Amino acid sequence: MKRIILLSFYFFTFAGTVFSQTNLSLEHIFAKETFKQKQFGPIRWMKDSKGYSSIEENQQIGGEDIVRYNPATGEREILVAAEEIIPEGADDPLEVSDYHWSADNRKLLVFTNTRKVWRYHTRGDYWVLDQDTRDLRKLGRGLPESSLMFAKFSPDASKVAYVSEYNIFVESLRTGEINQITQDGGGNIINGTFDWVYEEELGCRDGFRWSPDGESIAYWHSDTQDIGTFYLINNIDSIYSQPIPLPYPKVGEKLSSVKVGVVSAEGGESQWFDIPGDPQNNYLARMDFIPESQELLIQQLNRRQNTNTVWIGDSKDMSLTSILEEKEDTFLDIHDNLIWLEEQQYFTWTSERDGWRHLYKVSRDGQSMTLLTRGDFDVERISHIDPVAGYVYYIASPDNFTQRYLYRSPLHQTGEAERITPMGAPGQHAYQLSLDSKYAIHTFQNASTPPVISLITLPEHQTLRVLEDNQRLKERYDDLGLKPKEFFKVDIGEVVLDAFMIKPADFEPSKKYPLIFYVYGEPAGSTVQDSWMNGDLWHQYLSQLGYVVISIDNRGTKTPRGRDWRKSIYGQIGILASEDQHAAAEKILSTYDFIDGSRVGIWGWSGGGQMTLNCMFRYPDLYQTGIAVSFVSDQRLYDATYQERYMGLLQDNAAGYDEGSPINHASNLEGKLMIMHGTADDNVHYQSFEMLVDKLIAYNKLFSMMSYPMRAHGINERENTSLHLRKTMEKFWLENLTPGGR
Template structure:
């Protein structure tokens, strides 16, 4: 017995020694990208559905090439163009015309806002190998005509058409003016909240261009100082409509390419035009319009021959209607659409006149991504939460709603990139224990044909470090089962007391509790867990993928119910035997920064510490489209805006508070933090704060992220 006991003690000692010898993740490693998951090079399916293209770069020579690959073999079968053939012209992106005879190549890309870019662009003719520069100056949002003979683009707020063969350029609008009129691209708020920039489109035969015109004359200016490195700072000014203020007046116009004429389409003065999309028939354009409250969406059909307008369908909601890109026109211009009308997001099929043919999917789960329709085999492909709201799977179903097939097998997050003819798809799979795995699968049945890439190297590397898996569960809070994950220290002992740090975002329709691989913040949480902290995240009311009513429960009262849920969740977690109820903290960024601030003030009996990064502190300061979607205007809902604005009750602060913002934040303006700072100063409340000069909402660049996370880590160590 003594020998067995000695052996057992020796084994325990060896295990303890092995654990003790494991490394601890450091901030320098995290922000040095040591644990960055390797992805699959961005690929684009070719029209034949059998091949795809990838933009490759040789790190040694700097040569850039657009290469062609075979789906099944995954072997490179040719190079379409290389910078070596173009006198070293290093293009960073590309776009084919219809028929894949021409390429649009981008160089010298310069970021403007979240999605918008300026660049120098070229047209490359694949057969002749001729390269043609479109314009000497930087231009924006170019698009090849279907036949590749012309390029439409935006410059100086006007749309231009470049004739490739003739080398000539013609402006098709002349009234563009900075700060007043924009033709063909969106203004700041459309770009940020409706998530598109190019606001023009060629029809199927290249005879027409539909475009939006924004008159932002009456939109208020917002300005911010950019400090730079010169003797005097510069002021950056742009049009930014805050809640309740004037938006740009938007209108739809039609350009006839042959005639060179523009005509305005009478849509009945819609407040927003968040989407335009040509149908398969070259004479018909679909247009989506919204009222200011964003609770009535109309899908319209415009006949480009005479600009007559017909309503195809109308979506209404007591709260708001979401804008998506889930619209596909079939060969006869019948169409597929998604809607939350039955309480969950599902797929619907309409005929070309807008009559509902049938609801394709249904059930107490959400369609989270619509991939497209294989008309030849009558299969609709989509991603959904049918296997639980924290998971994603890919399915196919007939347009009748019958013969549904699950095409992915792994429990976790599955995403798909389909070939043009829907013969194959590349599945991206991960879960909390498995970094991204990429596999080629057959679309008709999901059969795995080949694993393309995995991240086994990352698992082997992490095996050298002290890490622990997330524990998923639900928490009953305010009558709802809320999804939660928790990370405990590797040497967790339930008889001990641990400090608790909660993270949340909580924005409408968002999700942080997901069975997917680690993000960079997760590595930070692993580091904190190795220092003896328990980290947890709870998705409260207002977050997504659990149905319409759960998501829209916060309507007119942003952060009120979300804050109540986080406070109650913290109260329940603090009551656990292994949580030190006197050491509970919370942190968040943007919407989450607002939440962290509110939780510390309104939950002073629960939270001892909070960190708010780039927080909204009053929805009166945020933009019209986002804020009014959830709150209506300040004039209509003043209490909804003010009762949950933390600078209106700074006297409630009791715990330790760190406030961080970038001075160059064009999205959530530093004005939010300055007002919070002033309120706390006048209330004589102690707190810490940091401003990162000229940094935008992401607060990154150079050493910035490492500095920020070092500051936050030190604050946690000192105060939690």
């Protein structure tokens, strides 16, 4: 439910075509390729910081080369040519989905022939190319095709470990011997990777770690036996329906029992850390070896997700020492910014304990904690930590919550935040820094500028060369003659909210236009951002039909506005947000004379679908029309980890769950409602859709509905789906919310 649908738009054109708003058809947006954004990379900075590698198409034989660029001179060198990764007996090179170098840069690991596991392509085949012998070999011979996950070189690159069918294997690169080092994986037992909810809500996918000496492997072990099973039903690929079982812990139900163990890289019995607490009511959210040691740092999150206990575990005697406890009255987020400093005597730690999200330096025993990124602002994300130069580089935006800029602060002394991004380029900036912090791949974008990717020097921020400017895309977008997004503020008394507005290209301020609100409103994302978002062409298309489109970030959304802003939503998902949305809508209607208060619609996807329903059911006098896509109707139906993080446990907040669930307000529906869902949605189950349908029927409420068989949460699988969905939405708007100025 927390997913915002960030749309990828594709168009078709012929060279030299000049565009106008009349070219902006749904077929252009969702079925053809013209305004396709160009990428650069993926990029890997070399360990010596004297070059970066990338994947580039080989024009002669097809396939891809892995090339190296000298950042100072721009000199290009082919490190691995496409012809070097043609398997014996094959005609074509391997398709390089991802690649990794060994620590000595002498061996290359190529990930190919991939398969999706829930959200991401994390399962496939791995090949190793030896740079010295030029020998190319496939790993996991004898194991099922495309079954390998998270392959990693041992520290000395003599072996590779990987997961296949929920067990961990170690393969010798010298002899080719494959050693299965866990034996019980399969069924309800998962080794070295995770169940659905750990992946979706905690960002856990790769579930094992090599020890620094390469002698052992630490890994997560999950037992899903007591998780309730939800069944997706495939009715369209066979004459008999096919149930698809999905272990999925709903609110208040049992979680996986998870533990961390250590096993020799040669195999044998695993040893387990006896971490206090019920393993079914705590999360082991992070684990890794401390560099140059046999100790692990383990983060244990309680079920309420408001206490994170940090343990140091000794892999030799399996002893545990608690060194740090992070606590909140509401909820905590897990961060991946932990870097060891000063010969592993300190580590970096992200906390909101002073009211803002900041980076701290913590001693190994947890007894001292020093604030590094001081100031009344949020660190939106860490870009790079450079212990040698003594700086942490991070993204923040103290003055405009819709934008992002690069700052740095010293690691070893107290100092003020230093802005690195120059003034004069408003929007969002992202950086991929070299290890020595002297260079960065810089990406700039804003709501009217597609990503421009450059190589720059730091800290001067001088551009050495532009790697991709997306200039043709920019020109074609500008040729459409669209009205740009206008960012503005909405003061609702208790707080001032950020919003954007898109007007029709032929807008006349003397006329009154219908209004469509686009809403998300949950704590996992934000809609009001000065970023490209692929031109936001769906909303631009709606504006060309004759609608004004507005989106508002209510309190609790994922914006860098401090702890109190984010935590305000705790225990009242669907309640506070819909109140803010309603108050902002009333303020907008009283402020802008060109908006017709008798023609107001609202739409959203996932959490935004739930918010759409809450707004329509709670405030039927204001919202006359709405479309809710892939929504949660009853919060008890969603997964425990997400919902309990923001709502608390069911036994502690049953009234909040009831009040925040739109299904309990369905009797108030007065407007015209369209609901849409994919029947194979593993994230927000189709059950939510059917339960709401059942309730609306009981209340004798008329509505429109559209189900997409065997489509998942994004409703984009199978032929023509995206175009059909948008045409269905367009038809509903045109028939139920009269477009155009009056």
